[in-house]
Amino acid sequence: MSLEDTRRLRAAEGWYESGDIVSACKELGQISAEARSNHAVLSLRNSIDAWLKAAEAGPRSAGQTAEAKRILLVAQVHFPKDYRVHFHLACCCAQLGELKEAEQWLKKAIVIDEKKVQKLAVDNPDLKPLWDSMDGTIWKRE
Secondary structure, rough: OOOHHHHHHHHHHHHHHHHOOHHHHHHHHOHHHHHOOHHHHHHHHHHHHHHHHHHOOOOOOOOHHHHHHHHHHHHHHOOOOOHHHHHHHHHHHHHHHHHHHHHHHHHHHHHHHHHHHHHHHHOOHHHHHHHHHHHOOOOOOO
């Protein structure tokens, strides 16, 4: 691992330890492709994934929805093909009353994997404000 990659990893670890997941992700995103398979880099990425799981649960945690959205916005840059990140952004936006944005994130998740998103979304209480604004889900209930 190059000196620059090591510096970026240490900075990412510092941000992570201070609780600034957004900055940690930004630093990790600057690490070279060759160094991304390094054990320490992978370990930190796994730790950040755990934070993402907590962010996904955010809409159900009182007062944490805006923070969950902030973390997920960074995550979607690093995990653009993960329907779960887009789906949970839709949930956060719906809970925050940002219904147009919620619909946009949901549509992005659908493009990635419609069947899985449909299964998660149809009766999801976090999306209720979106469904109420649309007079029902975008799918027919089976």
